[in-house]
Amino acid sequence: MIAILPPTAPARMVELEIDGVEVGALEGSTILDACRANAKQIPTLCFLDTLHPVNVCRICVVEVEGSRVLVPSCARKVEPGMKVRTDSERVRHSRKMVLEFLDSSVDLSTTPDVADWKTAYGCDSERYGPPALPAPAAERDHAHAGHHEPPDPDHRATVAQPVKIDNSLYVRAYAKCILCYKCVEACGTDFQNSFAIGVAGRGFAARISTEFAVELPQSACVYCGNCIAVCPTGALMAKPEWDKRSDGTWDESRQTQTDTICPYCGVGCTLTLHVQDNEILKATSPFDQTVTSGNLCIKGRFGWQYVQNRREDEPSA
Amino acid sequence: MHNGTKIISVDPRRTSTAQWAHRHLPIRVGTDIALANAIAREIIDAGLVNETFIARATAGYEAYRGSLDRYTLAFAEQETGLDAGLIREVAHLYARADRAMICWTLGITEHHNAVDNVLSLINLSLLTGHVGRYGSGLNPLRGQNNVQGGGDMGAIPNRFVGFQDIRDPEVCDKFARAWGVPQKNEYGMTMTQMFEAIEHGDLRSLFVIGENPVQSEADQTKTEQILSSLDHLVVFDIFMTKTAELADVVLPSAAGWCESEGTVTNSERRVQRIRKALEPPGEARDEIAVLCDLARRLGADWGDISAEQVWDEVREMAPAMFGGMSYARLEQEKGLRWPCPDESHPGTMYLHERLWDNPRTGPPVPFNIVEHELPIEQADAEYPFVLTTGRRLADYNTGVQSGGFASPLRRSESVDMHPDDVRRLGFADGDRVRISSRRGSVVAPVRIDPTLQRGLVFMTFHFQDDVSVNLLTIDATDPKAGTAEFKACAVKLEPVEVVVDHELPAHAGIAGD
């Protein structure tokens, strides 16, 4: 969804009411846009400005007068006279349950903000019982649509499973996957058009998968890492970060982030270098960057390693 | 494309772009002008030229039209190997499009007639008026992050910063006054000319900054000989490259993009800031500091200059292009596209809008008559294949940077061939074969690639330490731009006698080839 548009006629303003206050919003913008413009905090997980809204996580739901059910603020466009409630009892209840559903089934330990939201909405995931043991490797990859094993009255089902490490650049920890579809969108028509991954299976057995769950090196993956960039939970992670987190040496308080320009081709992507102890640990790109909206290729995302290698093998005068 | 854009890919290989394209034109290597001129003739014959634009904004149309006589569709079909109907369809698609853009990369410019190739494309945009408006134009896609910026800054033999002509006395005078040093009112040498000058003994010292010509230039054997014949070679680089190995002095450099401050210009003319994210290793130093030291030793004390001070001088000396681009604005606005003459100017999305002014402002744009010429070397009985070189996604140039990370996509050098050619020569996928040109020979494994044409083989130049592909390439260059014909040379392929030596790993034979 990289759009470079010609100058167009300015959009009209729409008047609507958010939590009893009259506000104006651009025609064609979403309720979420209007809320953010008016300092209303709406939690989001599957939403990203640069991707088409899939509105699947449902944590951003709000109440719109006249609507039988709650509506996803990330996707619903503002309409004149709309009356929106962002913090009603119904809204709070659905958000609490969505958080509990996710927290009780997915490892959210590396998802930003979730701990605060859980407190704010009063979540208690333990009321669903203790978690079941993680699934053996590949079991979830082969689940057949439309069937499941009967529930275990002593445990709650989860998506826990072993991490997939099948290449030198990325790690896929699907025990942390909330199925937000962002990686699929980034790999597909929204950004990369590689289509290396898709959503497979159905229901609670739905999962992100390559065809026949082949390992990434057998897939169409081009290792742009744009899926990692959009992953909201850390289910997808670059290998150096994964390794550093695993051995306990990842320390964001000691890291700096510096924006510069990729040293490779002439597209001119901005790279944000995450540096700890004078060592580059990862490269990201800001989503509001004009040139490629935060997307990179394999060289930009991972090609900085030579700067490190020089430290061991440096030329001298 | 998902919004309906049609891509026409002209490429000898069925690349990823070609596979996405609405139409793929698998052109015979080096016949681009035959194609462009035939498209032009078809556009004219079909009455699809933009008469208003031609009359108002261009010059030399009649002569140009006259030069196209021999470029019939049938001629183009014979020369390019493309179906005449396909050429005709593309001509009509281009001419009838509401907006159309021509983009190219080194397939156009790495030829002995590179400039003519580009001119033939410019002619097409002038015929149809697909220039100077949003969504149209001519777009050379840059292969390096600052190849545009190098030119912007005057790191070319004929221009000062901001593309100001060195031969223009007023310009020359301006720079002489500003720098307090008289400026020579004449063009410098292109790299090709420098190499010739070294060969002739006219150039005896060379300062190479961040470039690895030993491995990146055509005909590596010759390049090594030339550089070795210098009295004095200084290499300023972040790596101990093959070129640096030949140097008398090597100055270790900070990696510009992450260990120092400055700007680069991307393919869309966007000037963007690079920033220092970490300290350079060991004795490596910031480029500006080293250059200032060098100046001091040579007797000109510039003091300690920051990147921003250098940039502000650029703005001062080339205000029409960069005047409005302060560091503060570059920061705030995430880069700006030149021209950007003053602080209130938003930068420029596309160039040449003036061509649509009525009445015309400025000089008309000339059509240029260009003629089809085949590459210097053709396949013949002795060297029956055409070798074209290029790149792969995960690798970059001679591999000194991209070789630093473990890419799951990387596979070592191969000679890619159409399956029929592989079969005809009695090879099998993976067989090690000797590839020889009139200049040298290398050994590489065969890789079957059905996306290639018969008679065309493809190699990269990413793995020069293993397979020195530029031992094969020809040093024929374009007389106007100095670019080398990397895209076409004649080669032959032969089986390699496999000497089984159990003492050595199976690939150990490569190095000696």
Next chain:
Amino acid sequence: MDLKLLNADPTTEERAAIDTAIVSLSSVGADGVFAKRHLLLPALEAAQGRVGWISEGAFNYICETLQVPPAEAYGVMTFYALLTAAPRAPRVVHVCEDIACKARGSDALINELKRSAGPPAHYVPAADHVLVGDDDVAWLPSPCLGLCDQAPAAFVQIAGEHPIEELFGDVTIDRLRAAMGGTLSLARAPRRRLPQAGGSSLRLLRRVDVVDPTSLDAYRAAGGYEALRRAFEIGPEAVVRDVTDSKLMGRGGAAFPTGRKWEAVAKQTVRPHYLICNADESEPGTFKDRVIMENDPFALIESMTIAAYATGCEYGYIYLRGEYPLANERLSNAIVRARARGLLGADIMGSGFSFDLEIRKGAGAYICGEETAIFNSIEGFRGEPRNKPPFPVQSGVFRKPTAINNVETLVNVLDIVRFGGPAFAKIGTDASTGTKLFCLSGHVAVPGVYEVPFGATLRDLIDLAGGVPDGRAIRAILLGGAAGVFVGPQDLDMPLTFEGVRASQATLGSGVIMVFDDTVELLPMLQRIAAFFRDESCGQCVPCRVGTVRQEEALARIAAGKRRGGIANEISLLDEIGLAMKDASICGLGQTAYSALESAIHRLGLLGEQTGR
């Protein structure tokens, strides 16, 4: 597109089957790079039908031919329960384990299969591609097969050059054995006639079991195609006006005024318009559309032609559930015959109007009955519902204006056009006009589809079906299907009109009336309903994907006597889960996944706790 394919080739047989399937379908599709993607599901079905599963070679060939990226095609393939990527026997027997069949003894059949034929074929070992079960035959439990009037039911698929598919009713252990291995004819029970067959008051069902469903001439002799002729006489605007005047409401469950929908499509300036008949009848307990399609297929073709004429549609699809082979056969025959006589195709009946249609078979996904999920399924994407707005009338299949109607709704149009909207509006009640088909199943003497004018009460319908056998008392009645509500004996005088059920906080849904007598234990039924929603959730949105799991787990704890913090706690947890699913799910599946359970708990007091609601 630039596809990275697998290194696998199809067999000659697979290739031929796929080619044939693709050629037989229209080339109408989306623009651009995904132009052939809409053929994906039919191609996958053809590969599966040829050998009984989808090999990597067949899959690869499909991806290459249709230019669909393999990971995307895999996502589609694994979405459907009737498709499998694991090697499997060519013969598969699906035995219904859903509530209507459960009430009539399907548990015994499944237990017999488990004992004699091993684990069901959905069990896929982690090791790649190990053949499950027997070499010759495999079995699977199945959600409702739409044969509730002949419960228990089974569905047999035999792969081959000419694949065989057949639904079997009144299945006994002996018949099941025949279905598993013996002669298929021995698995067939005697055919049941429509209980009201030939009845003079019938409108929608008047030709069922009276007129030969394979003969166009017989259909025309029985008044067929008079409605279309009249439509051409009065013009499209008048047809829409008649439908509006008739006050016809959609019969698929949502009860939206058909006239308004048609008018909205007709006035869209974007072209083309598409017509879709939603024949993915999968709501447990529902089988009325099957009865129409099997026994009066020309009526559906004619009414679709009228609908297309009225709404300006150029092309139509019948999205038929995959488990209805006879309906598929009869409809296919009807389409061929209608086309041969110029009743489909260009310039129909010399009117200048052109319209054609094709059948698209589902492959085992209840969610594909959701109208926007149908669009995705037809387009070759996963059958996930879309967010609304935009509504189908503006942006439906291939993102074009689309009129989508249920089978029963469409067939009503014939009489509306023939006799006029006002005449139709006189039937039934003021707010619920016309007649309605009800699917009586469970513990009634004569299960089947019954047609009555709106206004009849629940008691009338049960009496019509011969009442509860053996003089037993009614324990509960499920109205509207798994997404409906349970009512009790106290509700028998409820008028089965849109307004009547609304007043009682019930629903007509798709016309299901499933009766459970006092021998039935309801908790296992609720567990089955919960399992059904968990299986059928597409998995897209969190409330439904996880909520259906948590709901089933709570019921499992209650059934196992392992309640966390007592029954009241479990019930309030169920209520909380249910409310979130209802409020925050994307589509009707999640929004109604707690509906039947909630009514069983709070209306019938099933779990023995009155919670005061």
